[in-house]
Amino acid sequence: MSFNSLTYLLFLALLVPLYWIFPRRPRLALIFFAGVVFYGFWRFDFLGVLFFSITFDYFSAIIISDAKTERTRKSFLIASIFVNLSLIGFFKYFYFLEDTAIGIASILGMKLDPVLIDIVLPIGISFYTFHSMSYIIDVYRRHIQPTRDFMLFIDYVIFFPQLVAGPILRAGEMLWQLTERPPFRFEVLQAGIARIVVGLFLKVCIADNIAYHVNQAFALNPSQLSALDVLTSGFLFGFQIYFDFSAYSHIAIGSALLLGIKFPENFNFPYHSTSPRVFWRRWHISLSSWIRDYVYLPLAGVKVNDRMSTGGIGIDGTGQSGHRSFLLALFATWAIMGLWHGAAWTFVLWGLWHAGMVATHRFIAPYLERFNGPVLAIAGWATTLLFVMIGWIPFRAPSLDYTLKAWSRLLDPAGYFVLNLRETTYIIAAISLIGSIAAPFAYRWLERLQERTPRTARIIVAPGWVVIMTATFVYLRPLDQFIYFQF
Amino acid sequence: MTDFHQARVVPSVRAIAPLPLLAVALALGIAIAYWIASNAPDFKNLALGEQTAPVYGSLDGAKIFCGTLDEARECLSSARTSSFAKRVLWLGNSQLYAINQFGPGDETAPIVLARLLKPQRVQVTAFAYPSASLSELLLLYKWLARDLRPDVLIVPAFLDDTREQTIRSELAPAFDRGDIAAMLNRDPIGAEMRSRLIKPQSLGGAEKQDTSMQARSENWITGRLEACCAMQRARSDARGTIELQAFFFRNWLFNVTAQSVRPIIPQPYRINLGALRLVLADARKAGTKVIVYIPPLRNDVKPPYDPNEYVSFKRDVQRLTASFGATFVDEDKLVPGQYWGTKAATRTGGAPEYDFMHYQGSGHRLLAKAMLVPVQGALQ
Numbered sequence: 001m002s003f004n005s006l007t008y009l010l011f012l013a014l015l016v017p018l019y020w021i022f023p024r025r026p027r028l029a030l031i032f033f034a035g036v037v038f039y040g041f042w043r044f045d046f047l048g049v050l051f052f053s054i055t056f057d058y059f060s061a062i063i064i065s066d067a068k069t070e071r072t073r074k075s076f077l078i079a080s081i082f083v084n085l086s087l088i089g090f091f092k093y094f095y096f097l098e099d100t101a102i103g104i105a106s107i108l109g110m111k112l113d114p115v116l117i118d119i120v121l122p123i124g125i126s127f128y129t130f131h132s133m134s135y136i137i138d139v140y141r142r143h144i145q146p147t148r149d150f151m152l153f154i155d156y157v158i159f160f161p162q163l164v165a166g167p168i169l170r171a172g173e174m175l176w177q178l179t180e181r182p183p184f185r186f187e188v189l190q191a192g193i194a195r196i197v198v199g200l201f202l203k204v205c206i207a208d209n210i211a212y213h214v215n216q217a218f219a220l221n222p223s224q225l226s227a228l229d230v231l232t233s234g235f236l237f238g239f240q241i242y243f244d245f246s247a248y249s250h251i252a253i254g255s256a257l258l259l260g261i262k263f264p265e266n267f268n269f270p271y272h273s274t275s276p277r278v279f280w281r282r283w284h285i286s287l288s289s290w291i292r293d294y295v296y297l298p299l300a301g302v303k304v305n306d307r308m309s310t311g312g313i314g315i316d317g318t319g320q321s322g323h324r325s326f327l328l329a330l331f332a333t334w335a336i337m338g339l340w341h342g343a344a345w346t347f348v349l350w351g352l353w354h355a356g357m358v359a360t361h362r363f364i365a366p367y368l369e370r371f372n373g374p375v376l377a378i379a380g381w382a383t384t385l386l387f388v389m390i391g392w393i394p395f396r397a398p399s400l401d402y403t404l405k406a407w408s409r410l411l412d413p414a415g416y417f418v419l420n421l422r423e424t425t426y427i428i429a430a431i432s433l434i435g436s437i438a439a440p441f442a443y444r445w446l447e448r449l450q451e452r453t454p455r456t457a458r459i460i461v462a463p464g465w466v467v468i469m470t471a472t473f474v475y476l477r478p479l480d481q482f483i484y485f486q487f
Numbered sequence: 488m489t490d491f492h493q494a495r496v497v498p499s500v501r502a503i504a505p506l507p508l509l510a511v512a513l514a515l516g517i518a519i520a521y522w523i524a525s526n527a528p529d530f531k532n533l534a535l536g537e538q539t540a541p542v543y544g545s546l547d548g549a550k551i552f553c554g555t556l557d558e559a560r561e562c563l564s565s566a567r568t569s570s571f572a573k574r575v576l577w578l579g580n581s582q583l584y585a586i587n588q589f590g591p592g593d594e595t596a597p598i599v600l601a602r603l604l605k606p607q608r609v610q611v612t613a614f615a616y617p618s619a620s621l622s623e624l625l626l627l628y629k630w631l632a633r634d635l636r637p638d639v640l641i642v643p644a645f646l647d648d649t650r651e652q653t654i655r656s657e658l659a660p661a662f663d664r665g666d667i668a669a670m671l672n673r674d675p676i677g678a679e680m681r682s683r684l685i686k687p688q689s690l691g692g693a694e695k696q697d698t699s700m701q702a703r704s705e706n707w708i709t710g711r712l713e714a715c716c717a718m719q720r721a722r723s724d725a726r727g728t729i730e731l732q733a734f735f736f737r738n739w740l741f742n743v744t745a746q747s748v749r750p751i752i753p754q755p756y757r758i759n760l761g762a763l764r765l766v767l768a769d770a771r772k773a774g775t776k777v778i779v780y781i782p783p784l785r786n787d788v789k790p791p792y793d794p795n796e797y798v799s800f801k802r803d804v805q806r807l808t809a810s811f812g813a814t815f816v817d818e819d820k821l822v823p824g825q826y827w828g829t830k831a832a833t834r835t836g837g838a839p840e841y842d843f844m845h846y847q848g849s850g851h852r853l854l855a856k857a858m859l860v861p862v863q864g865a866l867q
Binding site: 001005007040042043186189190193194197216219220224418419420421422423424427458461462466467468469470471472473475 | 512513700726
């Protein structure tokens with residue numbers, strides 16, 4: 001079910017009152033039923049894959065917890081990870097691996113025929129397998145006790161606001177909230193509604209309208225583009241994906257709040273970051289902290305404790321982050337991060353681009369410390385923003401070839417004065433840039449005003465809400481799916 | 488169980504938006520949207536301006552001038568039932584079907600030409616889209632030519648329309664028809680054109696054929712709401728009006744008028760001239776004579792082009808046409824200044840602007856007569 005639809009709003013309107021009326025067991029059954037309906041609106045037949053993963057991990061966790069020997073614990077951990085990765089590997093990476101194998105064989109002078117099977121990627125598989133895997137690993141690490149309530153575990157994985165595109169939650173964050181429903185608080189409900197409205201506005205009024213221009217820009221032949229066009233395309237897509245995914249996160253957080261459940265924030269004005277490291281503490285926080293705790297630190301040989309989940313892959317808390325093993329772990333993690341997003345080499349390149357940014361920053365950061373001050377902050381922000389936006393090009397590009405051609409155009413200084421796109425495209429990119437710079441300042445000012453004089457704050461934001469409501473009412477149509485649904 | 492949740496940021500539940508405020512904002516929002524929609528202009532003919540009317544026209548009751556693919560069936564049927572020996576296909580944009588200060592007896596150029604050629608037993612069929620690019624004219628030509636088998640094809644080359652980046656979704660079926668797909672697959676321009684097609688969408692979040700429960704449910708809810716609530720029906724008009732006002736505001740902000748210079752945009756220019764090349768190549772293969780003309784341009788005031796770019800554009804078109812042995816006709820000075828008009832302002836608070844695209848009935852008669860000679864030459 002798409003968040004940006006009337007169907008979803010109706011679904012919420014029916015579900016929320018029942019949730020607050022029902023006692024515990026029927027309430028857990030209601031969440032299960034809601035998850036099945038939510039997922040089934042896309043395809044019911046892929047619920048089997050989801051339930052297979054859930055069942056296997058539920059029993060594996062109990063066995064791991066109850067096992068008398070380390071060998072048994074480890075065996076079931078490996079089995080569970082193997083099953084989850086096999087599922088995601090088959091559904092998501094089969095064609096990618098096949099194409100890569102055929103390509104390598106062709107280079108070696110051999111001919112491989114493709115296997116003719118039709119694989120449909122189950123929506124949300126990357127997210128729910130990560131949910132399940134984090135649970136198993138946390139149980140193995142003895143960070144949490146496994147739940148013995150099968151319905152509760154199903155609800156943790158299938159909880160609809162986070163089922164298909166996150167935020168990626170840990171069992172430790174969710175299970176207790178599902179078990180002990182907090183008392184109904186009207187202000188939490190209000191906050192939930194407000195978050196949903198803001199999310200819908202960002203999606204249907206901003207992201208979807210930028211999408212048109214992005215699609216036009218990326219439909220062009222990259223070798224014919226000017227440097228300014230490539231830069232504009234990268235910036236525009238950067239804004240589109242930010243508004244799209246942060247909109248999704250707003251709606252997910254808001255929907256959970258309607259049920260009294262708090263999700264962690266997934267974005268924190270990432271385009272205001274002054275370094276790549278800060279960027280990854282502010283962008284898709286739930287994924288970056290997941291990858292850090294379950295991939296990066298284990299690869300770097302660091303023992304993970306249960307209080308490390310604050311986001312960001314660029315950590316150097318051990319004081320060894322410049323060490324070769326950390327660098328290798330960094331690049332390996334980022335390649336995995338890229339592949340998690342999509343089964344194509346363009347995503348791997350995107351990941352490695354970010355690994356390069358983080359590694360470079362780690363290397364030069366000690367030299368920059370002596371220049372501390374606003375100039376360094378502004379330079380850091382501008383550089384980070386520029387490189388992050390250029391990095392979005394492979395993420396959106398149809399091929400590696402396209403990316404390399406587009407990037408090569410950036411090296412032509414004369415191309416910064418040639419326009420190949422319609423004038424409106426540049427204007428929209430400029431407005432988005434100005435808006436994204438101004439928004440955090442406006443937000444923080446409003447927050448301070450809210451603390452000092454709440455009444456004045458409400459008077460000031462009231463016209464803004466009218467504009468948001470008008471635009472959302474006019475534009476609400478599920479024409480474009482959320483970008484992260486494809487992952 | 489440990490408290491992971493405390494270590495990570497959780498959303499603030501302090502709401503700057505209390506529920507009564509949100510409810511009032513929603514009510515006001517719906518009312519404002521309804522008010523905006525009630526002031527919506529006639530979008531279909533908006534680009535033509537107040538002075539200009541879409542006319543198309545017919546000859547002796549037979550439909551020979553069409554503006555949609557659905558209508559094209561009627562035009563093809565008229566041509567098939569005609570006993571005339573020769574056929575002319577004339578493609579174009581709104582200049583072809585619209586008449587400025589339309590008066591009694593005024594006819595569009597294709598109708599006038601059809602009347603002039605009738606005694607020689609020559610059938611004229613015309614098709615025009617607003618702002619049709621050469622890429623779209625290529626698709627239209629192929630779409631119609633299979634059944635029509637024209638002896639002569641008339642194609643205008645507008646500099647304005649080489650700036651168009653997209654291909655309207657109505658032409659999506661053309662990409663799937665075997666002969667057209669084969670032609671596009673043989674040429675790199677074909678792939679670029681395909682990537683510019685605006686995909687038809689449904690409310691399900693996917694393409695038209697989407698039969699998922701999401702699509703069906705959304706269509707059902709929207710249908711019910713539209714049946715019962717005028718406010719729901721008004722949303723599309725409100726969307727159009729908001730986007731139009733944003734466009735006007737942009738023009739006001741950047742001082743864009745009808746006379747502002749519209750520069751050539753290299754990529755679409757290359758693709759559109761590539762499409763013209765495909766038209767010429769395909770027509771030559773099919774034995775169809777092609778007349779490419781530079782359309783009449785208002786020249787009593789400064790036109791909205793860079794003079795050098797405009798000359799270079801005409802030269803490009805002429806060279807391309809000559810390379811396929813087709814006829815090139817430059818008619819940009821054909822229609823005198825007094826046969827043109829104005830259109831409503833295209834910017835917030837602006838005055839009426841010069842119309843550089845649409846002329847009066849007299850202009851249409853001049854163009855038809857100017858085309859008569861090359862058409863007769865081609866038919867011989």
